[in-house]
Amino acid sequence: MKPAAFDYVRVATQEEALEVLAREGADARVMAGGQSLMAMLNMRLARPRVLIDIMRVAQLDAIDARSDATVIGAGVRQAKLLAWDRLAERIPLVALALPWTGHVQTRSRGTICGSIAHADPSAEMPLCLTALDGHVHLRSRKKRRRVLARDYFTGMMTTARNDDEMIEAVSFPSLRGCGYGFREVARRHGDFAIVACAAIARPDGLRFAVGGVADKPEARDWPLLEGAALDDALNTFAYELDAGDDVHATARYRRELVRRIGRAVIEEAIACRG
């Protein structure tokens, strides 16, 4: 369990990182907190020729509370965001979901953007970004672009990021008058979610997103459903997610949780909206 040889580049500026990416492309991999990538390196699942460590780039370690969105830089660790005193006010859904991400130890190293970059289908941050219609801010040496979460996640650990791009930030839009619910089921706290549910109750409708079931987080917009209509919508969504089996859970169990936990989370979001 030793990684294959690679060059380690610890960049001082983002521009330096983009230079290396422009030169090395797919052979390079950006490392932030390393909580997924290091394990993959050690198991030789990933064998980048160059590893670009961005954690000394001060400009990336910033949380920017703009009027329309909260922008979280690529160097912001999960623990830092969780400890941010404006988190519950600015991004209530993330405040609910982030404690479910890993453990104290992994959150103290792992970053928000690293989780988005890794695009694990059961991770909480991709789910929140998708549920909230947030953006991924990508940058290459030549240009910057913003990609909507639903366009960014394209499948299992696969994203719309080009080889010469890095995530410089993600942004969560500021919503008003909404209630939120979040819950996930895993075998132990901190394990990969079997099913994770996020609900946003808007004044005029519902948004409901599920992680851990499909290849990527999936979201649906519904009117303010209740009763049997809500059950029907959840049942349809549960089947549309095309769940699979693994050693921890069956497809049927996942569908069951989407229906049952989903309903509870939506009701909680509606109740929170007041």
Added chain:
Amino acid sequence: MAQAIDTTHPRRMPDSPWTGRSIERVEDGALLTGRGRYIDDLGVAPGTLHAAILRSPHAHADILSIDASAALQLPGVVAVIVGADVMALSASLVVGVKAPVQCWPIAVDRVRYAGEPVAVVVASDRYRAEDALDLIEVRYAIRPAVVDPLAAIAPDAPLVHDGFPGNVASDRRFRYGDPEGVFASAPHSVSVSVRYPRNSCTPIETYGVVADYNPVEDAYDILANFQGPFSIHAVISRALKLPGNRVRLRTPPDSGGSFGVKQGVFPYIVLIAVASRVAGRPVKWIEDRLEHLSASNSATNRVITLAAAVEDDGRILALDWDQVEDCGAHLRAPEPATLYRMHGNMTGAYDIRHMAIRNRVIVTNKMPTGLNRGFGGPQIYFALERLVQRIAVELGRDPLDVIRRNLVPTGAFPYRTASGALLDSGDYVGALELGIRKGELAALQARRDAARAEGRLYGIGYAAVVEPSVSNMGYLSTVLTPAERRKAGPKNGAQATATVSIDPVGAVSVHVSSVPQGQGHRTVLSQVVADVFGVTPASVRVNTEVDTAKDAWSIASGNYSSRFAPAVAGTAKIAAERIAGRLRRIAAGLLNVEAQDIVFADGKVVSTSNPDNAIPFSRLAGLSHWSPGSLPDEVGQAIRETAFWTPPQLAAPDDEDHINSSLCHGFIFDICGVEVDRVTGATRIDRYVTTHDCGTILHPGMVDGQIRGGFGQAIGAALYEEFSYGADGSFLTGTFADYLVPTATEIPEPVILHMETPSPFTPLGAKGVGEGNCMSTPVCIANAVADAIGAADIELPLVPAKVAALIHGEERAAPEGLAAPARTPKAGERSLQGEGSAHVGVPPQTVWDMLLDPQTLKAVIPGCHSVEKVSDTHFRADVTLGIGPVKGRYRADVRLSDLDPPRAVTLSGAAEGGLGFGGGEGRITLTPDGKGGTTVSYVYEAAIGGKVASIGGRLLDGAARVIIGQFFLALARQAGGASAAGGLLSGLMLRLRALFGGRS
């Protein structure tokens, strides 16, 4: 350093100032400050090389060829050792039963489980050694694998070893009393059929070996974190074809845990020893976590059918056991010991005089089994205590009533069980009542009733078990028939050793060959010996490292069967008392009193009749060094004494197959209250009470620590842990993300209660403790869940999805228009199925032509390095594939068959690479769309195995969909370009196959 007496644990034994108190552990200072000396921390000789092991991705395959030439070219690589090298320099490991079967520490011609060693690279460092692993080319011919134990003994099952017909290594029947007659006449017969899962105790520290071959003396010096039993030393030296005195085996000072598991390092000792001989240098190997989870050892999984003949009042008259024990791919020493360790205790804590047993030991394509905490106990008690609960349910009685009615009665000890165990002491009924009273069962029952009134799923479970300790080294010979035993010669006893020595200034040292794995043997020995000499524990130093070249040891040495407190600690007391007896005679002369008038107290040797008549212990003890001529003639020396102790009760099995398999028998009675979540199926332990009688308690804190540790591991066995295998033998739980060990937050605080009935058979009255909850707790929780949800068939671990299936009822149907869910694979099956279609802008004939043209393949398959055409319908390709950052290089082999030009073709193939392998079949259909284009439809079925299935099973299916999606995207893009389109199709299947090995 003065040692304060812990007032929270006051003196418990009148003659023992120290034994029985929870003094601070001498081990903890180093462990808590990062000064532990574990095997990987110890320095090695300059020039020591590092080994990495190439392991089989297949559960069952013939090795066609191994090409290590590229690996040997890599700078820093010194040697690559394969099966043939090991065969040339060693002999087969002993196999547990007589059969024409061999057992090597590395695959020879054939691999029998995923993870079995295939080659060892020895290099200047571990990184280079692992680089070289990637360069070794092994070609396999896959054989069908057998995973399930009942499938293994079905007719026509693939054979794991040709020398085990029907995959059965042993099939023995036993009969005690008149079971047939009793079953025929009893009013009720109640039975259970259970499967106990595969799991392990997974110590933090993995295996480690440093081996050094000395060609001049033809001898090995081996450091390994082996835990015993040292009967295995004879197995190792025999395998290395040397007398034992040329195989020096040493153990490091500290251990990062074992729980039995490190007994299983011994095949790797032989393997690394041979590697050192080939390399001509010392070789070090530290096992990594994937290796440990897939290929160290496991407890046995077992299928048991157990029936009881029962009276109307719940009295059990007879038992009928049918056990199928799955020992995995090799029957390694000391297996099938897991099955026979409990043989004397097959009636548990109950007074049952009639019993029939059928024991079958079978082999499958899974990791070989070995020692694990509880060793055989979890399996039998899961059946027996589930049965007791079922008897209560079926007879409409309170389970406690059934337990109470059947317990070995108070006053019946020592009690000889039907199959031969001699239960040394106890008051089972008294312990049960203690647990009920002090464990506040009445309050728990009220809690259950209140929860049920609210519609919650709440249940209470019980378990009563006998916990054996100090194994009889002869119990395994019960697997032989009496005639075979007579031929093989007697095996029995459990020789313990301890050495006590005193230096010229009176400092006391103790050595034992108990190989502690974190328990605190050094502390307890310092207490026991301090009491004998009237000194403080802090002044006694204890060494527990073992060096077979210098120390007193025997086959029974080591750390297993909870033998420390009953056997080893008592033997140290015997050695110390022998020296004390001599010192007493020397002191009697000096103080001019009778020897029996001498006592040892407070660092002095004192006359009881005149306390002023005394001599400091240090001065008296030093006399043997400084002035041996002044000692009384008959004393000899009082410098060093090695005691050997073996209990006479541990006799060999008799001709009727009675065996006293263990010396001591503790008793445990557990009560558990659980609530099952109606939505998630999760089991929450609301209250757990465990009542123990382990005889005399030497250190209450450590006893409770042992109980907590066993309880924690039992929580894992009950709720979380299982080694999962796919139907093809792929290992699916190669990381701690899939093999789930409970953490502190998942383990509730048990209520621990004690009673003490000393063992009459051990020097200190102590019995073993620590394994018991691994036996009692899983079934106690299962009984509670059965009570909560009203289910009869409970399977461990209690995975929420499985429990939910029992309580959720019929699933709501899919809405109109949505495809019915795909076939649900059997549990643990690793088979991918799928279908899809894409549209391309060229006619079917064009697609077809390109499909058969390898020239375009290389250009159109992303990541394709080369394509070789073997025949018109057979291609080989070298491709790099991946998902996100996960990339691997694969050799793909694709064949086309059932050609129906230009309409349909079947592609079958296989791909193999460093991350794993895949194989499968797909049917591609080309349908003209009427507008000059083609609809390409495909269905496929494939299986994936190897490393990627072990560590990334959770993501496999999704990754496959990604790859397929990527392919069709490329296909659609290429379709406009016409000429390459057909090639892409082949590329699809190539990619698919390779992909199956290529994602995480």
